[in-house]
Amino acid sequence: MSLKENYLSIKKSLPTDIKLVAVSKTKPASNIFELYELGHREFGENRVQELVNKYEELPKDIKWHMIGHLQINKVKYIAPFIHMIHSVDSYELLKEINKRALQVNRMIDCMLEIHIAKEESKFGMIEEQVISLLENEEYKKLNNIRIVGLMGIATNTEDFDIVKNEFEYLKILFDKIKNNFFINNEYFKEISMGMSNDYQIAIMQGSTIVRIGSLIFGERDYL
Numbered sequence: 001m002s003l004k005e006n007y008l009s010i011k012k013s014l015p016t017d018i019k020l021v022a023v024s025k026t027k028p029a030s031n032i033f034e035l036y037e038l039g040h041r042e043f044g045e046n047r048v049q050e051l052v053n054k055y056e057e058l059p060k061d062i063k064w065h066m067i068g069h070l071q072i073n074k075v076k077y078i079a080p081f082i083h084m085i086h087s088v089d090s091y092e093l094l095k096e097i098n099k100r101a102l103q104v105n106r107m108i109d110c111m112l113e114i115h116i117a118k119e120e121s122k123f124g125m126i127e128e129q130v131i132s133l134l135e136n137e138e139y140k141k142l143n144n145i146r147i148v149g150l151m152g153i154a155t156n157t158e159d160f161d162i163v164k165n166e167f168e169y170l171k172i173l174f175d176k177i178k179n180n181f182f183i184n185n186e187y188f189k190e191i192s193m194g195m196s197n198d199y200q201i202a203i204m205q206g207s208t209i210v211r212i213g214s215l216i217f218g219e220r221d222y223l
């Protein structure tokens with residue numbers, strides 16, 4: 001199938017209230033432009049340099065999502081244009097995003113990345129870290145960031161039950177955090193979970209944003 005056919009068939013299979021972030025990492029700008037011409041605007045990347053290059057090359061109404069681990073010293077390069085950062089995993093990073101957003105007079109939407117997978121190499125915070133971040137008085141003074149939800153990456157396994165349990169846990173944590181910290185906050189409403197191999201499970205467990213790469217663009221040569 002062609003890129004266009006892949007995209008249209010996934011789009012058709014998604015409930016209309018689920019946002020699709022097309023993960024274009026390692027793929028050329030021409031691939032992104034092909035989807036752009038079909039009306040797609042939300043793209044995800046995991047490396048700062050690649051993100052900046054593609055931002056410069058492509059139409060400016062694209063909404064860029066940073067989905068990969070973000071180093072503190074690189075926030076400044078994406079702050080002027082990034083639409084959403086899914087992978088916030090520390091207070092220090094959040095503080096830097098706020099500082100750089102303030103410098104360019106923007107409000108940046110952020111998601112807190114939660115460690116839900118079994119594998120030790122995955123990034124993200126555990127529940128206690130998230131709660132202490134949200135209880136921190138310093139955090140409440142950050143006026144140029146908005147926490148819009150939680151993000152998680154499930155274990156890469158064929159075992160349906162493991163993946164389902166991890167997504168279910170993220171949804172339960174989301175509800176708990178919503179009730180404790182964001183009860184009257186209209187922005188905290190997103191759960192970013194689900195990739196090519198597990199997005200259907202993620203949707204059943206309450207995902208609002210899926211991040212799909214290889215099913216749309218084909219396999220990547222490197223990660």
Ligand SMILES: *Cc1c(COP(=O)(O)O)cnc(C)c1O
Nearest residue numbers: 023046067195196211212213214
């Ligand atoms: C690469 C990546 C994806 C997309 O992965 P696919 O399996 O190709 O759909 C989603 N989320 C994150 C954080 C990624 O790094």
